[in-house]
Amino acid sequence: MGAKRGEYLLPVDTDASSEDRLAETAISGSEFNQVLQLLPARKLTVIFDACIDLWIYSAGDIASAKVGDMAENDWQRLADANLTGPFIATRHSLPLLAEDAHLIYLGAVSERLRPPGLAAYAAAKAGLEAFAEALAKEERKRRITVVRPGAVETALWEKVPMRLPKGAMSPQALAVKILDAHAAGHKGTLDL
Secondary structure, X not given: OOOOOOOOOOOOXXXXXXXXXXXXXXXXXXXXXXXXXXXXXXXXXXXXXXXXXXXXXXXXXXXXXXXXXXXXXHHHHHHHHXXXXXXXXXXXXXXXXXXEEEXXXXXXXXXXXXXXXXXXXXXXXXXXXXXXXXXXXXXXXXXXXXXXXXXXXXXXXXXXXXXXXOOOEOHHHHHHHHHHHHHOOOOEEEEO
């Protein structure tokens, strides 16, 4: 079975044993859902023919601790979620992507602001931006974008000692802005 350009949404989960969750979140149609139910996530590469046009990495994590108080495993968890994860997901996805695919990574305003207590998060997001810039030079036919949204209403705000600012964007509003930027041909960094 070959996917046609733009035809399917492929949800990806970091838990390789979560085929049921993948099938529940796929929105492409019953035939594709049946395939997802039958195949483990790590074997999905078999059914694709370098056809994914738009690829978005939006996973991440945050924690607030001063450098002197942060445990090494907490630092590593944030680096894994915000920097190593995008590298691994990208490396494994490149063979599945269309030659002119658009890869989008969610960065953070804190990458620019670097607030106290968020050193690990800010460092990982700054690394993500450097990674994306280098990737754009390696994958010149593909568009690479790092979206740096302002405040977005997510559960991550529960992990930091700051209040969610008034006027924070909903995840749905952010998704619409990202899709608009994709349709407009944006590449590079995008401050929203």
